[in-house]
Amino acid sequence: MYRYIRTFSLIFSLLFIFTLLFNNITKGKEIKSNDCIRCHEKIYMKALSDPYRHSVATQDCVLCHIIRNPDNGMEKSLRFPTFQSENILYLGEIDEAKKYRMEVTAIDSAEKSSEPAVIAIGPGEIWKYQGKLQTLKGIYGVKIDEVRKRSFVHATISWDTDAFATTEIEYLSKGRYPYRFNIDNSYTKAHKIVLRDLRHKRKYRFSVISRDIYGNMLQSGEYIIDTSKEFSHVTSPLENDLPSPSIGLIRIFKINGKEGFYLRVSTNKPSEILVRLNEVEQSDVRHGKGFVSEKFLKIDICYKCHPRNASHPVGVRAKGDNVKTPDNLPTIEGGIITCITCHKPHGGERTYFSRFDFKKDLCIKCHIAEDYL
Incomplete structure (x- = not known):
C-alpha cells in the first residue's frame, strides 16, 4: 500500500512540475517562482516528496530568496522654492556610469502642479556645457514689493541680475546682529525673497547679495524696510484665473571645472521646482535584483x-x-x-x-x- 502511495506522489509531482513549466512559457518574462524550476528541479522534487512540506517552498521561492524592494537604488528628492520662470538648479553629484529616471514638476503659489517632465539619463548622456556661462557683473532694480502685517510682518524684496546667480539677503534692525537668508542651490536672473519674521514698528536695513555659478559675488547698497507701514505694489490676477504651470526647456548638464551637475528649467510662470531622481537598477534575468x-x-x-x-x-x-x-x-x-x-x-x-x-x-x-x- 505504501508503495502505491509513493508512486502516486511521484506522478503527482511530475505533473506539478510540467504545469509550472507550461505556465512559465505562457506568462511571459516576469520573475516568478515558476522560473526557478528550470535550474532547481531537484530541490523542487525533494520538497514535493517530503511528508512535511513548507508551503512557500513550492509556491513562492522569490519571497525568501530574491530582493524584492524596487527602491533600493539611489533616490534623491530636491525642492527649489525659487518661484521664478528661468532657473539653473544644482543637483549635486551623480554617478555617470549608472542609469537614472528624472521627474521634474513645477508648482505655482496656488499649489497647482504641472504635468511631470520625465527624462532618462544613461551613461555618457549628460551634456557637457561648452564654453563658459555669463559671469555676474550687475545687480539692479532692487525694490520692496510688499509689506504685510500678520503676527509677524512679511516683507517681499525683489531684484534682477545680468547672469544666473543666487538669491540672498542680509538684514538687521538697530542694536541687533545681522541675519542672512538665502535660497540654496538655485540660480536665476529674476530674484524674489520673502522675509516672514520681522517685528512690528521697526526699521530694518538690508542689502541683497548674488553669486554666480563660478563664485563671483556682488552685494547691493543698503535699503530700509519700515514695518510700521503696510503696502503692496504687487498687481497680479487671481491665481485661479492663471494657467496651470507647464515646463518648457529642461536639460541636465555639467560645467567644465565644476563639481556636480546642473539642471536648466524654464516654466510658463513663476514656480518652485520639485526634482525626483531615481537610479534605474539593472536586474539579472534569472535572479532579479539579486539574493537576499x-x-x-x-x-x-x-x-x-x-x-x-x-x-x-x-x-x-x-x-x-x-x-x-x-x-x-x-x-x-x-x-x-x-x-x-x-x-x-x-x-x-x-x-x-x-x-x-x-x-x-x-x-x-x-x-x-x-x-x-
Whole structure:
C-alpha cells in the first residue's frame, strides 16, 4: 500500500512540475517562482516528496530568496522654492556610469502642479556645457514689493541680475546682529525673497547679495524696510484665473571645472521646482535584483509568518560554557545560530521540519552539559 502511495506522489509531482513549466512559457518574462524550476528541479522534487512540506517552498521561492524592494537604488528628492520662470538648479553629484529616471514638476503659489517632465539619463548622456556661462557683473532694480502685517510682518524684496546667480539677503534692525537668508542651490536672473519674521514698528536695513555659478559675488547698497507701514505694489490676477504651470526647456548638464551637475528649467510662470531622481537598477534575468542576505534568508524572513516567542533564541553565537558551535549544522558567519540551524527550510521527514529529534538528538549538537547527555 505504501508503495502505491509513493508512486502516486511521484506522478503527482511530475505533473506539478510540467504545469509550472507550461505556465512559465505562457506568462511571459516576469520573475516568478515558476522560473526557478528550470535550474532547481531537484530541490523542487525533494520538497514535493517530503511528508512535511513548507508551503512557500513550492509556491513562492522569490519571497525568501530574491530582493524584492524596487527602491533600493539611489533616490534623491530636491525642492527649489525659487518661484521664478528661468532657473539653473544644482543637483549635486551623480554617478555617470549608472542609469537614472528624472521627474521634474513645477508648482505655482496656488499649489497647482504641472504635468511631470520625465527624462532618462544613461551613461555618457549628460551634456557637457561648452564654453563658459555669463559671469555676474550687475545687480539692479532692487525694490520692496510688499509689506504685510500678520503676527509677524512679511516683507517681499525683489531684484534682477545680468547672469544666473543666487538669491540672498542680509538684514538687521538697530542694536541687533545681522541675519542672512538665502535660497540654496538655485540660480536665476529674476530674484524674489520673502522675509516672514520681522517685528512690528521697526526699521530694518538690508542689502541683497548674488553669486554666480563660478563664485563671483556682488552685494547691493543698503535699503530700509519700515514695518510700521503696510503696502503692496504687487498687481497680479487671481491665481485661479492663471494657467496651470507647464515646463518648457529642461536639460541636465555639467560645467567644465565644476563639481556636480546642473539642471536648466524654464516654466510658463513663476514656480518652485520639485526634482525626483531615481537610479534605474539593472536586474539579472534569472535572479532579479539579486539574493537576499544570509541573515534575512535564515532569520528575518521567518518572522514574517512565525512569532518570535515560538523559537529557540536565534541571531546569537553558539559559544560559551557548556555550549559549542554545531559541527554539521548550518550557521552563518561567526557561528551564529539561525532558524535554519535546527529546521530544514523547504520541508522534511519530521514535524516542524526538524533536522533531528527535538527530544533527544538536536539539543546535544550545541549543548554539552551533563543534563543533556
